[in-house]
Amino acid sequence: MASLQSVDFDAFSKRLPEAVTALRTLSQISTQDLGKGLVELVKARASQLNRCAYCLQLHLNWARKAGVPQSRLDRLAVWREAPDFTGRERAALAWTEALTDLSRQDELDSARQALAREFSQEELLRLTVAIAVINAWNRIAGPLGFTPAQAQ
Numbered sequence: 001m002a003s004l005q006s007v008d009f010d011a012f013s014k015r016l017p018e019a020v021t022a023l024r025t026l027s028q029i030s031t032q033d034l035g036k037g038l039v040e041l042v043k044a045r046a047s048q049l050n051r052c053a054y055c056l057q058l059h060l061n062w063a064r065k066a067g068v069p070q071s072r073l074d075r076l077a078v079w080r081e082a083p084d085f086t087g088r089e090r091a092a093l094a095w096t097e098a099l100t101d102l103s104r105q106d107e108l109d110s111a112r113q114a115l116a117r118e119f120s121q122e123e124l125l126r127l128t129v130a131i132a133v134i135n136a137w138n139r140i141a142g143p144l145g146f147t148p149a150q151a152q
Contacts, residue, residue, distance in 0.1 A: 006145030009054070019140075023133060030129035033122075036066040041076065042092050042127070043134040046100045048077055050138035054146035059134075061152040091118040092127060099131045 013020045031039045040063035047056035060073055075082040079093050091114040098104045098111040115124050140146075 006147075009141070009146050012140070012144060012146070023136060026129065027133045030126045030133060032126065034126055034130065037063065037068045038089060038092055039130060040066050040068060041072075041089060042096045042131060044073070045076055045079070045093055045096050046131060046134045047138055049097065049100045050135065050142060052138035052142040053148045054141040055134065055138050057148035057151065061149060064152060087114075088118040091115045095127060096131050099128065100135055 007015075040059050043059040044056055044063060047059055063073055064070065072082075072084055075084070079085050079090065085093070091111070094107065094111040095115050098107045112124075115127070119127065
C-alpha cells in the first residue's frame with residue numbers, strides 16, 4: 001500500500017479533473033449574485049477555521065482583487081469585534097462559522113435569523129452551497145498539502 005504524500009493542486013487536477021470541474025461548477029452556480037467581495041470573505045473565513053493555508057491564501061488574493069481592503073482582511077478573524085463589516089457580511093460570516101465548525105450547531109437558529117434579515121431565500125441557499133463547497137476544498141487541499149500561492 002502506498003503512503004500518502006503531498007499532492008499539489010496541479011497533480012490533483014490532472015489525476016481527478018472531473019472533481020475539479022464539478023467543484024468549480026458548483027462554486028460558480030452557488031456564488032452568482034452574492035457579490036465577489038462577500039464570497040471571498042466567506043471563503044477566507046472558512047479556510048481560516050479549517051486551517052487550510054492553500055485556500056486561505058488563494059481567497060485572500062482573490063478578495064484583494066475584488067476590492068476588499070487589506071485592513072478588513074487583516075481583521076477577518078475578529079470580524080465580530082471589528083466595526084467595519086456590514087450587516088450582510090456579519091450575517092454571512094456567522095452562517096459560515098456555524099456551518100463550518102460543527103460544534104457551533106447551537107448558533108444555527110440565530111445565524112439563520114440574521115441571514116433572513118439580509119438575504120433572500122435564494123441567496124441563503126446559494127450561500128449555504130458556497131460554504132459547503134469551500135469546506136470541501138479545505139478538506140482536499142489541507143490534508144493533501146497543496147502549496148499556498150504567494151500573497152498578491
